[in-house]
Amino acid sequence: MPHRYKVREIAQQSGLSEATVDRVLNERPGVRENTRAEVAQAIADLDTQRAQLRLNGRRYLMDVVMQTPQRFSDAFRAAVEAELPAFAPAMLRARFHLWESGSTSQMADVLGRIRGSHGVVLKAQDAPEVAEAVDRLVGAGVPVVTYTTDVPNSARCAYVGIDNHGAGVTAAYLMDQWLGAAPSGVLITLSGTVFRGEGEREVGFRSALRGTGREIVEVSDSDGIDATTERLVLEALERHPRVEAVYSPGGGNSATVAAFEKLERVCRVFIAHDLDADNRRLLRDGRLSVVLHNDLRADARMAMRQILQHHRALPAELARPTPIQVITPYNLPG
Template identity: 85%
Template sequence: MAHRYKVREIAQQSGLSEATVDRVLNNRPGVRETTVAEVNQAIADLDKQRTQLRLNGRRYLVDVVMQTPQRFSDAFRAAVEAELPAFAPAMVRARFHLWESGSVPEMVDALSRIRGSHGVVLKAQDEPEVAEAVDRLVAGGVPVVTYATDVPSSARCAYVGIDNHGAGVTAAYLVNQWLGDAPSDVLITLSRAVFRGEGEREVGFRSGLRGSGRAIVEVSDSDGIDAANERLVLEALERNPGIGAVYSPGGGNTATVAAFERLGRRCHVFVAHDLDADNRRLLRDGRISVVLHNDLRADARSAIRSLLQWHGALPAEPVRPAPIQVVTPYNLPV
């Protein structure tokens, strides 16, 4: 079977003879494992060189479109901007379209106004109108990668982020371990139900607490904004005196902590998501227990790489769920 590189090319790259390379490629006997490893390394190096040639001088413009609290969009924007130089010799630039709260029509309008883009990184509502807007972009030659929360019925080329269901189950495990036999109901705070990722976290959390006897009280539709979230949490705490733990897939944690303190209530365990500036401060101060986090720079790199793969500028590579890091005050990454 013909190889994608000529025997002569591989021999030059590896420093081996053409006869030796030919024996390795055709799986003939009598070849040492170290020689096979040298040939495989030479082929990997040739793949990298080919990629560099494809990228040399190419310019790409990527749009990041997100409805999310500013504390998260600020962190992700910094991650994207830090990763852009890593795609040299290609030049990749990013435009950011970021807002905290809005409707599905506003999201569809934002997507419809994108021009001259080589790809979109999208955090949006899982609604049919959004899926249709994504499909129109893809049909027009603009690939879309969903981030943190998916729109699976669309033609998006990849989803980048954590396994949200697994994160919810992990949160339930931590809550049960922390509370032990202590009676306590649990508050779950969502930013908005139309974000699929948060819904998957909630489903995972509920499944993980099944059989524990703990009631789960849900608050939603704050968009993760502190002012709206504090009001909702205060109302929930006043109605439910048994709440002594929190799982927060949707943010607004400064407000949730403030609501407990305002009523003089103790929160025995508080599981949050994402190491934004607020959560770092709350974790250091001991006001939340643990943060489920993933490396935003790795996410940004994976998302941009998926867009460049769609254009054939990089070799195909599967996108895997980002590992979930359980962060305490004692292992906060710098």
């Protein structure tokens, strides 16, 4: 049985004799299974307590870097701030670098100016310039965790978020079920083609609707900003009169609703992502059919765990894809 402690420590923790612990660790015969289990539990307890001792009194500073609409950054910032006290007795602080639109050069510049950080949670474009900036941070001993949208060709230590391709397939399944035999076209609204997460959602959505004969119309490069989104959606709706449904991986949903209303067009199905303030209101008002959501506090907690694990302050835990929640007006969380 693998262990990292002296026989005396394990014996004290388990309440067994040192001779019994020694027999278990060296896999000698004549030891009952429940005794082996007691020794294994004692080692697990020592691991947990060692992790708590590493956290005790330590101070960690993390940076949250995101290009995203303010409605999403506000929601994630609140999630991070709510989770920071959960890591007591360690003291975690967060600095936020948040903006709505910009170039990959701007993102790389912000990453390049980070100093004194114990880790970065990053929502950024999947571009070589960004990957190089991530690699420089990691090379300097600063772990980077990508969130919501990945930069896989970088040295980032983990990706936290949903399975974006699976989310797109889920959206397509719901869309096709609700539209049924109607020949309605579907509009996909993306905030930008350089965000890998949105691209994976779109690919999943398109692949699952392949063969249905539905017209799929895409608008992109709005950065999720309402004014730009409304203009792009109006133009698309005027060109495509059969569009009667929307899948929105990228946000700007209030603007999309406004565009349908301006043209007095019916939107039969509207599937969106994330329970930000706008989407909560639209869902309550019946303007959205469903929201595909993930628990932002759980995401924030996992991202911070990944950073602390890098510093060996917590035991290793893999970052698994966050479960997708299908939210209707009738199961809307408080």
